[in-house]
Amino acid sequence: MCLAVPGKVVHLRDEDDTRMAEVDFGGVRKDVCLQYIPDVELGDYVIVHVGFAIQRLDESSARETLASFENLGYLEEEFGDQLALARRQAGMDEESTAGKGELP
Amino acid sequence: MKYLEEFSDPQLARRLLDQIHATVTRPWALMEVCGGQTHSIIRHGIDQLLPEGIEMIHGPGCPVCVTPLEIIDKALEIAAREDVIFCSFGDMLRVPGSKHDLFRIKSEGSDIRLVYSPLDALKIAKENPQRQVVFFGIGFETTAPANAMTVYQAERLGIENFSLLVSHVLVPPAIAAIMESPSCRVQGFLAAGHVCSVMGTREYPALAERFEVPIVVTGFEPLDILEGIRQAVVQLESGRHEVQNAYRRAVPEDGNPVAKEMLRDVFEVTDRAWRGIGSIPRSGWRLSERYRRFDAERRFAVADIHTDESSVCRSGEVLQGLIKPNECAAFGKQCTPRNPLGATMVSSEGACAAYYQYRRLDLLPAGASR
Amino acid sequence: MTEDTLPTSTASGPAIDADSWVCPLPLRDSPNIVMGHGAGGALSAELVTHLFQPGYGAAGTTELGDAAVIAAQPGRLSFSTDSYVVKPTFFPGGNIGDLAVNGTVNDVSMCGGRPMFLSTSFILEEGTPLEDLARVARSMGWAAERAGVRLVTGDTKVVDSGNGDGIYVNTAGIGVIPDGVDIRPDRAQPGDAVLLSGCLGLHGIAVMSSREGIDFGTTVESDTAALNDLVDVMIGTGADIHVLRDPTRGGLAAAVNEIARSSEVGIEIEESRLPVPEAVSNACGLLGLDPMFVANEGKLMAIVAEQEADRVLEAMRGHEAGQDAVYIGRCVAEHPGAMVARTGIGATRVVDLPIGEQLPRIC
Numbered sequence: 001m002c003l004a005v006p007g008k009v010v011h012l013r014d015e016d017d018t019r020m021a022e023v024d025f026g027g028v029r030k031d032v033c034l035q036y037i038p039d040v041e042l043g044d045y046v047i048v049h050v051g052f053a054i055q056r057l058d059e060s061s062a063r064e065t066l067a068s069f070e071n072l073g074y075l076e077e078e079f080g081d082q083l084a085l086a087r088r089q090a091g092m093d094e095e096s097t098a099g100k101g102e103l104p
Numbered sequence: 105m106k107y108l109e110e111f112s113d114p115q116l117a118r119r120l121l122d123q124i125h126a127t128v129t130r131p132w133a134l135m136e137v138c139g140g141q142t143h144s145i146i147r148h149g150i151d152q153l154l155p156e157g158i159e160m161i162h163g164p165g166c167p168v169c170v171t172p173l174e175i176i177d178k179a180l181e182i183a184a185r186e187d188v189i190f191c192s193f194g195d196m197l198r199v200p201g202s203k204h205d206l207f208r209i210k211s212e213g214s215d216i217r218l219v220y221s222p223l224d225a226l227k228i229a230k231e232n233p234q235r236q237v238v239f240f241g242i243g244f245e246t247t248a249p250a251n252a253m254t255v256y257q258a259e260r261l262g263i264e265n266f267s268l269l270v271s272h273v274l275v276p277p278a279i280a281a282i283m284e285s286p287s288c289r290v291q292g293f294l295a296a297g298h299v300c301s302v303m304g305t306r307e308y309p310a311l312a313e314r315f316e317v318p319i320v321v322t323g324f325e326p327l328d329i330l331e332g333i334r335q336a337v338v339q340l341e342s343g344r345h346e347v348q349n350a351y352r353r354a355v356p357e358d359g360n361p362v363a364k365e366m367l368r369d370v371f372e373v374t375d376r377a378w379r380g381i382g383s384i385p386r387s388g389w390r391l392s393e394r395y396r397r398f399d400a401e402r403r404f405a406v407a408d409i410h411t412d413e414s415s416v417c418r419s420g421e422v423l424q425g426l427i428k429p430n431e432c433a434a435f436g437k438q439c440t441p442r443n444p445l446g447a448t449m450v451s452s453e454g455a456c457a458a459y460y461q462y463r464r465l466d467l468l469p470a471g472a473s474r
Numbered sequence: 475m476t477e478d479t480l481p482t483s484t485a486s487g488p489a490i491d492a493d494s495w496v497c498p499l500p501l502r503d504s505p506n507i508v509m510g511h512g513a514g515g516a517l518s519a520e521l522v523t524h525l526f527q528p529g530y531g532a533a534g535t536t537e538l539g540d541a542a543v544i545a546a547q548p549g550r551l552s553f554s555t556d557s558y559v560v561k562p563t564f565f566p567g568g569n570i571g572d573l574a575v576n577g578t579v580n581d582v583s584m585c586g587g588r589p590m591f592l593s594t595s596f597i598l599e600e601g602t603p604l605e606d607l608a609r610v611a612r613s614m615g616w617a618a619e620r621a622g623v624r625l626v627t628g629d630t631k632v633v634d635s636g637n638g639d640g641i642y643v644n645t646a647g648i649g650v651i652p653d654g655v656d657i658r659p660d661r662a663q664p665g666d667a668v669l670l671s672g673c674l675g676l677h678g679i680a681v682m683s684s685r686e687g688i689d690f691g692t693t694v695e696s697d698t699a700a701l702n703d704l705v706d707v708m709i710g711t712g713a714d715i716h717v718l719r720d721p722t723r724g725g726l727a728a729a730v731n732e733i734a735r736s737s738e739v740g741i742e743i744e745e746s747r748l749p750v751p752e753a754v755s756n757a758c759g760l761l762g763l764d765p766m767f768v769a770n771e772g773k774l775m776a777i778v779a780e781q782e783a784d785r786v787l788e789a790m791r792g793h794e795a796g797q798d799a800v801y802i803g804r805c806v807a808e809h810p811g812a813m814v815a816r817t818g819i820g821a822t823r824v825v826d827l828p829i830g831e832q833l834p835r836i837c
Contacts, residue, residue, distance in 0.1 A: 002140050002167075002246040003762045003836050004298045006107035016261065022691075025760050026106065027753025028683075029691035033223060036249055036363040045107060047301060047354050048760075050193070050836055051221025052250040055301040055360055057107050061352035069116045069327060072123050108759070117819040147764075149821020167836070194833030195762075207830075219687045220761075220834060247836060326819055442829060461824045 004049035006057055007032070009040055023048060107353065111325030112148075120330035121153050124337055131157030132340050133289045133425060134333060135282070137275060138244075138296035139166025139451060140324050141332075146458050148326045158337065161289070161425035162448075162455040164278055164378060165296055167243040167271075168195045169447035169454050172377040173413055175271040176201035178406040179240055180209055182269060185404065189215045189232060191225035192240040199450055200443075202411045222254040222268075229258070229266035238400045241268040246298040248272050248389060249363040252370035255391065255398050269400040270390055273376055275299050276307045277387035282424055283315040289425045292336040294322040294329070297351040302367075304359030308347040316345045323351035370395055380419035380447040419446030422455050429459040436460060507602040512632030521630060525604065529611025530625050533618035542626035544591055547650045552587030554578055555646035563606060563640050566680045567695025570643055571613035573771060576700045577722070578647040579621045583702040584718045584774065586657035586709065587649025592618065594628040594645050599638035610641055621700035623647065649702075655709055661716035662737035664807040667783035669776040671704065671790055672697070672798040674726060675754035678768035678832070688761065688834060694753045699772030704795040708776065711789045717777035724828050725767040729775050730813045731827040738810045743803035743825070745815050762835035766815070767828050777805065 010029070011022035019034040023046065033052045034040050046053035136142055142162045145151050151160050164170050180201050183190035190206070197206045197218065210216040215235075219225050222239050229237035241251040251268060258266040275296055282288055295308060300321045312319045318339035322332030331350045339346060349355055369392065376388030391399045401407050417439065418432040429435050429448065439445040441457045448454035510517040527534050535542065558574040575592060582589040594614060598607065618625050676697040683692045701720065708715060717737070721729035726748070734741045743766075750758075750765045758765050772795065778786050783801060790796030803816075813825045 002138065002244060002296070002298045004246065004301070005756075005759050016257075018257070026108075026756040027692060027694070027751075028757045028760055030220075030760065033221075033250075033253065035253060036360055036366070038362065045105075047107075047298070049246050049298060050250045051223050052253065054246065054249060054298065054363065055354050055356075058353050058356075059105050062105055062107060062110070065331070065350075065352060066110055066116075069120060069331070072119050112818060114819050146823060147817070148819055149817045149823045150819070152821040153819065193836045195835035197833060198830070217687055218833065220690075224687060243836065441826075461826055 002049055004047045004054060006045050006047050009034075009042055009044050009046060012040075012042060021053070023053070108325065111323070111327040113327065117326050117330060120327060120334055124158070124330065124334050125155050127334065127337050127341055128155045128157060129341060131159065132291050132337060133159045133161055134292045134294060134336055135161040135163045135290045135425065136294040136322070136329070136332075137163040137165040137279065138294075138299070139169065140298070141294060141296065141322060141329060142166070142458075144324050144326065144329055150326060150329055154333065158333065159425075162423075162458070163282070163293075164381060164423045164447070165244065165275065166447075166451045166454065167247065167273065168199055169451045170273060170378045170380065171196070171199065171242050171271050172379045173202055174377065174409060174411040175242075175269070176205075177203075177411045178401060178409050179269055180204070180206065181406050181409060182238055182400055182404045183209050183214050183216055184212075185236070187236050189217060189228055189235050189237045190240070191217045191219045191222075191228060191237065193242070194218050195451070196240055196242060222250050223257075226254050226257055226263060226266055229263050230261075233265055235265065236403070237266050238404075239266070239268050241270045241272065244273055244275055244296065244299050245303045245367075246296075246301070248367055248371065249302055249360070252366045255370050255395050256366065258398055259395060267398045267400040267403045268391065271376070272371065272389040273378065274373075274387050274389070276311060277384050278378065278381075279311055279319075280315075281381065281384045281387070283311075283317065285424050285426075287424075287426050290317065292318040292340055293320070294332040294336065295319050297321060297323040297328070297355060300349075300351070300355045300359060302360050302363050304364075305347055305349055305355065305357050312345050312347050318345045319347045321347070321349045321351050321355050323354065379413065380417070380423055382420065414445040417446035419448040419456065422446075422448045429456040432456075505604055507598045507600055507604065507607065507632055509600055509632050509634070512598065512630055518630065525608050526611050526628065529608055530615040530618065531612075533615045533623070534625050535627075542591065542593075544626070544648075549653060550651040552582050552585040552649045552651055553646070554581035554585075555644065556581060557642065557644040559639065559642050560681060561639060562681075562684050563610065565684050565696055566692075567676070568698040568771075569610055569613050570641055571610035572617035573696075573698050574643040574645045575614050575617035575621065575623070575625075576698050576771060578645040579623055579700040579702050580720045580774070582647040582649035583705045584657070584720055585649075585651065586655035586705070586715070586718070587651045588706065589621065589623050589647050589649040589702050591626045592623050592645050592647045594625050594643065596628070596630045597638060597642040597644075598630065598632050599640050600632055600635040602640050607641060610643070617700065621702055652709065655715075657715050657718050659717055659719065659733055659736035660738075662733050662739050662741070662777045662805045663716065663779075664739055664805050665780050666716060666739075666777045666805040667780050667801055668730070668741060668743065668803040668805065669778065669783065669787055669790065670726070670749070670800055670802045671701070671774045671776070671796040672772075673749040673751050673754070674721075674770060674773070675750060675758065675765040675768035677771040678725065679754050679757045681769075682761070683757070690757065690760070692753050692757060694751070694757065697770060697772035699795055701772065701774050701795055704774070704790065704793045707789050707793045707796075708786055711782075711785050713778055713782040713786045715776055715778050715786070717775075719775050721770050721773060721775055723769050725765070725769055726775065727764070727766040727813065727825050728827055731825070733775075733777065734813050735811045737805070740806040740809040740811070741803060741813050742806055742822075743813065743815045746818050747800055747802050749798055749800055763832050766825060767832050780804070
């Protein structure tokens with residue numbers, strides 16, 4: 001369950017009618033089967049498990065998630081803990097900071 | 105964006121931890137389902153930095169740990185045959201069966217090969233047409249597409265000397281089994297990110313609803329784990345139980361439709377025994393009728409091997425967070441990381457193995473106490 | 475075979491390219507090792523004079539007695555032996571030959587000894603290409619020259635095809651320990667600083683990258699190198715070096731654990747200070763390995779008194795083999811016998827001795 005790591009597709013080819021790629025994991029290259037993400041293009045990042053790309057990585061989601069971490073606690077610093085507590089009790093905190101990456 | 109170091113930034117980790125500390129008002133017991141997450145939690149010491157009351161229960165999501173003794177014994181039987189090249193992922197080689205492990209069989213002259221990918225095993229089969237090549241197909245939904253593709257290719261390319269010893273297990277039935285246990289203490293789940301990369305998230309709302317537990321799809325880097333914990337705790341503190349996705353960059357709601365299609369073709373759902381837990385209905389996959397002839401259990405007639413788990417081992421209760429590892433009579437005595445009796449001592453991330461390390465030094469961190 | 479057909483290699487550097495170097499005279503008709511090469515007859519003699527002697531070059535010996543005769547040295551000797559079975563025989567950055575010389579040179583050095591003489595003993599599988607053996611012998615000659623040691627005695631045996639795995643080498647080495655030097659695994663004390671001579675994991679990842687079943691493409695090369703000169707420089711600072719250890723098999727984790735147990739101290743390592751090249755880190759990520767457990771063949775860990783750490787570190791950085799030397803942690807009185815790592819996000823974890831070989835994992 002699994003050790004799967006992100007890597008960048010640097011070369012595409014077909015082998016025995018199977019879509020294969022060379023994927024670069026930052027100085028380490030490995031042949032990877034792309035059969036499960038047929039529309040991958042050069043330069044895309046995929047997540048690889050036991051020699052298979054199982055998913056394409058979505059850069060905008062990654063950036064949103066990181067931005068949401070940056071923004072965490074920002075309100076508390078500015079407005080003090082009272083507001084954060086009130087927001088939390090109102091159940092508002094979560095949705096707005098977790099997935100969407102923008103301040104409410 | 106390299107999708108790795110960005111998600112282990114110490115400052116952001118601190119910020120997430122501060123948020124978790126600020127959110128928690130009472131104790132909560134969370135289970136990270138996946139062994140990879142357990143590994144990350146221990147590797148980075150995340151459990152030690154959590155508030156006193158947040159308890160991480162290490163779940164049954166390590167395929168190496170939950171593969172039942174019986175399948176290991178079947179693997180040993182098949183691997184010992186002279187006409188067989190037995191291929192396996194590295195971490196299965198050291199898992200003990202009822203008498204010994206694959207390393208031991210190898211030392212006695214069997215041809216056992218470590219491979220990185222099941223496709224490597226298929227290649228070996230192609231190159232050795234006069235030998236039987238068996239791949240030990242273990243794992244959860246993440247690994248299943250790889251194994252499915254191998255069988256599919258074997259059929260397509262007519263590589264008839266290849267077969268798969270299948271012991272695939274599924275996450276959602278395991279979550280249900282854990283929650284149905286009368287003394288279950290788990291109040292929230294971190295769902296396994298890479299399982300969901302394949303399967304998507306649609307199986308989980310019904311579980312969250314039925315058992316009234318938050319389920320947060322979670323990644324594996326330190327920030328991912330902390331965010332999963334944070335979202336679960338926020339839900340618990342506000343009395344909600346929903347499915348949330350804290351690993352959006354790798355988990356679309358539908359997962360990977362192409363892989364799921366292949367899984368439907370190659371596998372069918374079956375009951376499976378889980379080491380330390382017992383049989384869980386409809387909790388695994390076996391080869392579908394169309395591919396049954398690639399089933400190693402069938403090809404080598406090992407279906408009659410039946411092995412019981414150790415009677416003293418209480419790893420099932422440990423897995424469910426019912427007892428602490430050291431409450432088991434065998435802990436640290438008959439059962440150590442070198443001579444593991446049960447699943448949780450087998451893998452270095454298993455709850456018992458991790459506990460053994462810390463207890464040995466009396467360094468047990470607050471978050472790891474169970 | 476006359477003197478002038480010997481390869482001309484000097485201390486200033488090898489004159490021959492190992493990759494294209496072939497045995498100067500064909501050994502009878504066979505391009506491969508045959509059983510007779512280990513039988514002590516004419517074939518054995520030819521192997522010595524036509525392959526090993528030219529391969530070893532100036533580091534070798536022309537005396538072919540049953541034993542090497544060495545002038546006795548006053549004081550204490552350090553004496554070590556190690557066998558090399560690395561698979562594959564040739565890997566990025568080196569081969570079994572330089573590994574076998576450097577490894578034993580380093581083992582002798584880790585007790586403070588100045589290595590002087592090595593024995594080299596081969597167990598060869600029938601069918602091994604002579605050209606491979608010649609390349610290995612040549613690498614051993616160069617490695618010995620670089621380290622300033624002599625290869626003074628040796629032996630060759632051949633086993634039936636299928637009963638070995640190409641080339642196995644054993645080397646044993648003798649060194650002389652300078653007066654006043656007392657470097658032992660049980661001398662680490664609470665408060666001591668732990669130093670590391672350079673980056674981690676190169677050898678293990680280089681070998682793994684070329685191993686069947688795991689192979690991957692990488693520019694990582696083995697760090698195999700002799701460390702005796704670096705040790706000399708460190709001793710030359712006059713600092714009291716308590717412990718030296720080369721983190722080979724089992725990596726830094728095994729080395730630190732062993733010292734912690736021998737010295738009955740706790741050792742705390744700060745993970746964020748560990749120099750791990752990006753490619754090593756990523757290869758470890760791919761295979762599920764921890765760089766702290768991956769083998770090194772040209773690095774040393776030193777434990778010295780805190781107040782002498784800066785001086786030793788500076789001396790290390792002034793030497794080619796130690797230019798990336800760093801402070802990585804310290805010895806403590808707590809949890810004697812155990813290694814504890816401080817993680818990047820500020821927690822701690824216990825790092826135990828690895829049980830066996832590092833295996834790629836999927837989970």
